[in-house]
Amino acid sequence: MNVSEALETRLTVRGFLDRPVPADTVRSILETAKRAPSGGNLQPWHVYVVSGDALVDLKAQVQARIGDHPTGEGTEYHIYPPNLSEPYRTRRFRIGEQMFATVGVAREDKFGRLMQFARNFDMFGARTGLFFAIDRQMQEGQWADLGMFMQSIMLLAREHGLDTCPQEAWAIWYKTIGAFLKIPDNLMLFCGMGIGYRDPDHPMNSLRSERAPLEEFTTFVGQ
Template identity: 40%
Template sequence: MQHSCQLATNARIDHAKLFVKECLVDATHHPVDQALVTRRSVRAFLPKAVPDELLLHLLDLAARAPSGTNTQPWQVHILKGNGLAQFVKQAQACFDDPQAMAAQPEAYDYYPKQWVSPYVDRRRKVGYDLYALLGIAKGDKAAMHRQHARNYCFFDAPVGLFFTIDKVLSQGSWLDYGMFLQSLMIAARGHGLDTCPQAAWLSLQGLVNDFLGLDASTQLVCGMALGYADEAAIENRLVTERVPAHAFARFVSAHNSP
């Protein structure tokens, strides 16, 4: 049974990869298309360093993202080298301590309190596909814990990023922030780098705030791992599917008003 499930998972992933490959053929002369199609959440990185100059260049590019009345709400905190290693050690110790985790305030509700279809179905599928690749059986809590813990070392990326926003800002600025984050991830692809945006850090908001020295006026948005993908890692074989445009978009025709 497990073998047949693995085959089904591999078939779905191969189908998604075929779609990406076909898009890349079309994107040969369109580098932005190529960057968009090849962007993925990478969960294993090489130790290869990312120069500070390149990081700042990527952030300069991302800062070209639109924002309402040019408010530019993004605040970025970069962790590398010894600082990153020190923080990761604290984060993993906290995650492995149930009492310490229980004492951590949740930054905000990233997900709904009650799931409905089709969102819960998509969520389950990506989790199932990842665990199937990793050979993690349903109910294997120890293995699930170990995999979730990978979030708290930024999946071994040489760069860990945290993004914060001034609490005085409203919902529109969060929309602006999403465009900034996507711009950063696409810029990274343009330079041969990969990323993994991480909501997992919201569960460790207290630890993050303390390490970064944030005050009560600042809200953690998310984290992000950035570096060079380890293409030999099996988890990086995961290519998630997307609903095609014709399924979520519609052309609105002219009609007579009542």
């Protein structure tokens, strides 16, 4: 599989098969992904790989708290800008509507939407989870570096016949996850990522999110 094919076939999978990912495969992906670029070669990423009984326990701890704290523990950063302007607000609204439509959850069905959101914390059935953290002294440039590292992982996963689900939703449980993984105080949890084998029959995996046309986000100068 070449890079173009990996990009074209990558999607945020919200339904995984109940099939474990070999530890050696995850290790191989991370070994290659560490070649991702970073300004000044800082390599600011930290990743925790959780699987087996450990992931089952972590999921159970979070899910046990959801009933009393449906919005989690807060976050240490804004997942989305507080006053999202256009066209970004419409894009976010539209993908949300499209996702819920695939599983028959109506806009007015608040309970159904909460239940679907809670599936984030089962990692949509993934048997391996990656949790990404970054040193608190880092700035915007290094957060971009972390994103490039994560994108490298997602594309390499496709090369291995795997899929991923990057999930900033895990940031709302940063205290629970930090304690469980013993993340040092100098690191900030950014997000989680499920990795596993795509369930081809899950309706959400049939959704192909829209992209703006090239002319909408590109300015060519000097041609």
